[in-house]
Amino acid sequence: xxxxxxxxxxxxxxxxxxxxxxxxxxxxxxxxxxxxxxxxxxxxxxxxxxxxxxxxxxxxxxxxxxxxxxxxxxxxxxxxxxxxxxxxxxxxxxxxxxxxxxxxxxxxxxxxxxxxxxxxxxxxxxxxxxxxxxxxxxxxxxxxxxxxxxxxxxxxxxxxxxxxxxxxxxxxxxxxxxxxxxxxxxxxxxxxxxxxxxxxxxxxxxxxxxxxxxxxxxxxxxx
Numbered sequence: 001x002x003x004x005x006x007x008x009x010x011x012x013x014x015x016x017x018x019x020x021x022x023x024x025x026x027x028x029x030x031x032x033x034x035x036x037x038x039x040x041x042x043x044x045x046x047x048x049x050x051x052x053x054x055x056x057x058x059x060x061x062x063x064x065x066x067x068x069x070x071x072x073x074x075x076x077x078x079x080x081x082x083x084x085x086x087x088x089x090x091x092x093x094x095x096x097x098x099x100x101x102x103x104x105x106x107x108x109x110x111x112x113x114x115x116x117x118x119x120x121x122x123x124x125x126x127x128x129x130x131x132x133x134x135x136x137x138x139x140x141x142x143x144x145x146x147x148x149x150x151x152x153x154x155x156x157x158x159x160x161x162x163x164x165x166x167x168x169x170x171x172x173x174x175x176x177x178x179x180x181x182x183x184x185x186x187x188x189x190x191x192x193x194x195x196x197x198x199x200x201x202x203x204x205x206x207x208x209x210x211x212x213x214x215x216x217x218x219x220x221x222x223x
């Protein structure tokens with residue numbers, strides 16, 4: 001019998017990506033909530049190098065890093081494809097996923113830090129938003145092709161979590177005046193059926209959690 005376990009944090013966009021992929025594929029799994037301040041022996045043994053979530057455990061084998069886990073899920077389990085079939089489209093999807101993940105530090109610094117770190121983060125996030133605003137001109141709906149997939153799942157950080165960060169911190173960079181194409185895409189993203197069905201069920205708690213983190217200037221969310 002196939003055994004699938006997921007170690008994660010309920011408030012993490014990276015853990016959420018993996019849950020998303022498992023649900024899209026129809027994979028039954030056991031979710032194990034980790035404690036940032038008291039990480040389990042299972043997590044430390046499963047990811048001894050980074051000691052971070054998410055970690056997928058499939059029949060005793062461990063896979064780490066959210067986007068790597070998504071590829072593993074796509075290749076291992078039957079169900080709707082997450083990565084495009086066409087090699088060029090797959091390359092594009094990986095490019096955009098990498099682009100978005102490379103901005104994680106800047107997003108965190110912008111909304112969950114203070115001082116010089118925050119100012120540098122704001123500059124980088126604004127540059128990212130310019131790139132995305134240009135990418136979504138002409139009412140483009142998906143990062144690659146005409147189907148929701150891998151890169152769009154990687155975009156949950158900017159499509160959903162960044163809005164939570166903005167509200168929690170009071171720092172608002174993504175406005176309709178400055179980035180109309182991005183904001184239009186974001187609003188459609190949140191309301192898209194593929195997203196809405198798998199949105200975190202505890203949005204109010206998510207907001208409250210990050211408001212506390214803003215006050216405490218907590219460590220970087222793990223991926």
